[in-house]
Amino acid sequence: MIVGFLLYPLGYEALLATPAAPLAETFLPAITFMVVVLYMGLFAMSFDFVSGYTGYLSFGHAAFFGTGGYFVVLAANGQVPGIPGGTPFMITLLLGAVVAGLLALVIGSVSFRLTGVYFAMITLGFAQVIYELIRSWGYVSTNPTEGATVSGDALAIGVPFVDALSLDVGRLTGESVENLLGLGIDLSATVVSYYALGIVVVVCYFAMQRIIHSPFGRVMIAIRENEERARAVGYATYRFKLAAFAISGFFGAVAGGIFAAYSRSVAPDGTFYFLVTADALITTIVGGFGTLAGPVYGTLFTQGLEDVLSTESGGIATLLREELPASVLEADLFGISVELFVNTAVDGRAPLYLGIIFVLFVLFVPNGILGTLRDRLGGTVGKRLPDHLRRYLR
Amino acid sequence: MLLETEGLTKRFGGITAVDGVDFALETGELCSIIGPNGAGKTTFFNLLTGVLEPSDGSIRFAPSGGRDAGAASAGADGTGSAIDITTASPDETALAGIHRSYQITNLFPTLSVLENVRVAAQASRGNDSWKLWRNVTDFEDHYAEATAILERIGLAEEAETVTQNLSHGEKRSLEIGVALAGDPDLLLLDEPTAGVSSEGVDEVVALIEDVAEDHSVMLIEHNMEVVMDISDRIAVLHRGELIADGPPEDVRGDEDVQEAYLGGYGREGSADGRERSADEGGRSDGDAAADGGRRVRAGGESR
Numbered sequence: 001m002i003v004g005f006l007l008y009p010l011g012y013e014a015l016l017a018t019p020a021a022p023l024a025e026t027f028l029p030a031i032t033f034m035v036v037v038l039y040m041g042l043f044a045m046s047f048d049f050v051s052g053y054t055g056y057l058s059f060g061h062a063a064f065f066g067t068g069g070y071f072v073v074l075a076a077n078g079q080v081p082g083i084p085g086g087t088p089f090m091i092t093l094l095l096g097a098v099v100a101g102l103l104a105l106v107i108g109s110v111s112f113r114l115t116g117v118y119f120a121m122i123t124l125g126f127a128q129v130i131y132e133l134i135r136s137w138g139y140v141s142t143n144p145t146e147g148a149t150v151s152g153d154a155l156a157i158g159v160p161f162v163d164a165l166s167l168d169v170g171r172l173t174g175e176s177v178e179n180l181l182g183l184g185i186d187l188s189a190t191v192v193s194y195y196a197l198g199i200v201v202v203v204c205y206f207a208m209q210r211i212i213h214s215p216f217g218r219v220m221i222a223i224r225e226n227e228e229r230a231r232a233v234g235y236a237t238y239r240f241k242l243a244a245f246a247i248s249g250f251f252g253a254v255a256g257g258i259f260a261a262y263s264r265s266v267a268p269d270g271t272f273y274f275l276v277t278a279d280a281l282i283t284t285i286v287g288g289f290g291t292l293a294g295p296v297y298g299t300l301f302t303q304g305l306e307d308v309l310s311t312e313s314g315g316i317a318t319l320l321r322e323e324l325p326a327s328v329l330e331a332d333l334f335g336i337s338v339e340l341f342v343n344t345a346v347d348g349r350a351p352l353y354l355g356i357i358f359v360l361f362v363l364f365v366p367n368g369i370l371g372t373l374r375d376r377l378g379g380t381v382g383k384r385l386p387d388h389l390r391r392y393l394r
Numbered sequence: 395m396l397l398e399t400e401g402l403t404k405r406f407g408g409i410t411a412v413d414g415v416d417f418a419l420e421t422g423e424l425c426s427i428i429g430p431n432g433a434g435k436t437t438f439f440n441l442l443t444g445v446l447e448p449s450d451g452s453i454r455f456a457p458s459g460g461r462d463a464g465a466a467s468a469g470a471d472g473t474g475s476a477i478d479i480t481t482a483s484p485d486e487t488a489l490a491g492i493h494r495s496y497q498i499t500n501l502f503p504t505l506s507v508l509e510n511v512r513v514a515a516q517a518s519r520g521n522d523s524w525k526l527w528r529n530v531t532d533f534e535d536h537y538a539e540a541t542a543i544l545e546r547i548g549l550a551e552e553a554e555t556v557t558q559n560l561s562h563g564e565k566r567s568l569e570i571g572v573a574l575a576g577d578p579d580l581l582l583l584d585e586p587t588a589g590v591s592s593e594g595v596d597e598v599v600a601l602i603e604d605v606a607e608d609h610s611v612m613l614i615e616h617n618m619e620v621v622m623d624i625s626d627r628i629a630v631l632h633r634g635e636l637i638a639d640g641p642p643e644d645v646r647g648d649e650d651v652q653e654a655y656l657g658g659y660g661r662e663g664s665a666d667g668r669e670r671s672a673d674e675g676g677r678s679d680g681d682a683a684a685d686g687g688r689r690v691r692a693g694g695e696s697r
Contacts, residue, residue, distance in 0.1 A: 210526075210527060210529075211526045211527075213529050213530060214525060214526050214527060214528055214529065214530055215516055215522050215523050215524075215525055215528065215530050215533060215536075216523055216524060216525065216526045217530070218509070218512075218513050218516065218530050219513070219516070219517075219523050221502075221505070221513075222502055222505075222513045225502035225503060225504060225505060226500065226501065226502050226503070228484075228500065229496075229500050229501065229502065229572070230502075230513075231483070231484040231485045231488075232443065232445075232484050232485075232488060232493070232494060232500075233488055233493070233513070233514040233517045233572065233573075233575070233576050234485050234488035234489045234493075234514075234517035234518055234576055235485055235517050235523065236483070236485045236486075237485070240523070243524075247526075
């Protein structure tokens with residue numbers, strides 16, 4: 001997974017220079033989509049951290065994503081009291097995450113008095129209340145329904161106050177690197193952002209992974225499996241759930257923060273809105289509930305699908321339009337031409353197919369991509385794969 | 395005195411499931427609680443463990459001074475360190491030293507057998523559970539204790555088995571194992587032989603006797619042979635009231651008990667049939683309500 005993350009942009013760029021370029025452009029997600037995979041993957045992981053491991057569905061998770069995003073943008077504009085405008089992004093990112101963790105404690109202290117679907121509903125309610133507040137909070141910007149934009153310099157990921165160890169991120173404002181370490185590799189601004197965001201995501205992944213494998217993580221799993229018994233053996237489950245929720249909110253806000261740094265703007269609909277949570281829910285189910293890494297694969301899957309079906313960078317529709325002979329394109333299909341069919345049924349129709357695939361996943365692959373893989377292998381992929389490979393190589 | 399209740403009462407709406415029970419247990423005793431279904435036995439356990447809050451009355455618990463120091467040294471002067479657990483939550487009573495097994499198997503179904511016991515052992519090690527940054531496999535003492543318990547309950551070979559794949563009898567043993575992992579001063583066993591085949595019962599009974607060697611035990615049990623055989627003392631609940639309390643031979647001879655429950659056990663040779671019918675007749679809503687209505691009739695398949 002990590003190796004794939006490191007090599008993907010280089011491989012992708014290399015493929016574009018070969019004759020296979022049209023196919024690569026069509027079926028491999030572009031780097032801009034991979035950046036989305038990174039921050040949405042991290043957000044989905046943070047959702048899975050609490051939902052998949054304690055069994056409490058955090059339907060208001062967008063509140064933490066939004067808190068992280070807005071905090072970063074407002075802090076960059078010097079609008080957060082006590083934080084001067086030029087404070088390094090890494091510090092504001094951390095502060096925003098802590099704020100979201102505290103928010104999670106507040107929301108959780110009320111919500112964890114309920115269980116099951118009632119918990120999901122009340123967290124959703126909290127998030128929607130915050131969404132409405134943010135939409136009409138004039139302090140954020142002159143037009144709060146449209147959100148806020150970073151007005152100053154690009155935000156940098158790296159070691160604060162050390163310019164050489166920091167990388168500016170953003171699709172347009174990011175740094176590009178020429179002749180990396182004298183290896184003759186040039187990296188575009190998007191690719192640099194990809195790596196910079198990726199480092200944050202990988203660090204967060206390992207941190208959550210570590211917590212899952214700690215005694216605390218085992219208590220979370222015990223709560224998911226049988227909360228009544230977990231209490232009966234002596235766990236004050238309320239406190240454990242609250243702590244897990246706060247940690248989850250923390251990492252959800254980190255995801256929101258790096259999203260804001262990359263896009264340089266935040267809007268209520270892209271952060272606090274409940275469909276942001278739904279994205280995380282869908283990718284988590286596709287990737288595998290309670291697997292932590294699964295949601296990243298789920299996001300990769302859904303974003304890959306979106307890339308293939310959109311025309312933003314290659315995509316099936318473009319490929320078909322360019323490669324099919326005119327006679328086929330003009331041929332009649334149920335009363336419309338094939339070209340019109342491609343335009344209406346393929347181009348930008350990712351949500352439709354995603355919906356169908358989601359239903360199929362729920363019906364036939366309920367454990368998700370990674371969950372099913374682990375079931376088949378009888379353990380985590382990292383542990384079991386070497387054995388299986390050895391068996392095939394013999 | 396290890397445990398003492400005074401006027402313990404629990405009402406569910408109009409039903410009084412437990413009615414003014416004064417009960418006391420000495421350290422080291424094995425006391426069986428018997429009575430027809432709906433008599434309030436499980437509700438009584440739920441009150442002791444804090445699952446339910448009493449409507450009235452109080453519960454005092456006097457665990458052996460320094461826990462882990464040696465259960466045997468506790469006893470006469472226990473009243474000094476007695477704590478009031480009347481309104482304690484389930485986790486608080488567990489940490490105080492009361493652990494229970496359930497009438498309906500209530501384990502962590504998708505975890506391994508070892509992990510079921512290990513996570514219970516971890517609970518009694520206070521701060522270990524809050525060490526977010528340590529790998530769980532570093533805590534060798536958790537695994538050592540869990541393995542020792544698995545050996546004791548005869549499931550050492552199944553350590554890596556996923557719990558839901560165990561046989562029913564093995565699950566019943568694991569129920570006791572998970573309760574043991576909390577290093578209890580008082581062990582509450584709720585029908586440990588429920589649904590176990592007649593051959594399996596002997597194994598579970600042997601395990602109970604073994605556990606009773608070094609623990610104080612309260613046992614809810616319907617199998618009269620087992621109860622008469624292994625109990626130091628028997629308490630009889632009937633419609634929430636404690637109608638008899640004493641050594642097995644006294645309780646067996648008690649007229650009220652005969653009337654309410656035993657159906658002639660000890661007077662005639664085989665009383666099983668009548669006992670069962672008394673069971674069914676006496677079943678009211680008390681226990682069902684206490685268990686959230688998902689109670690499965692224990693042992694009902696033998697009717």
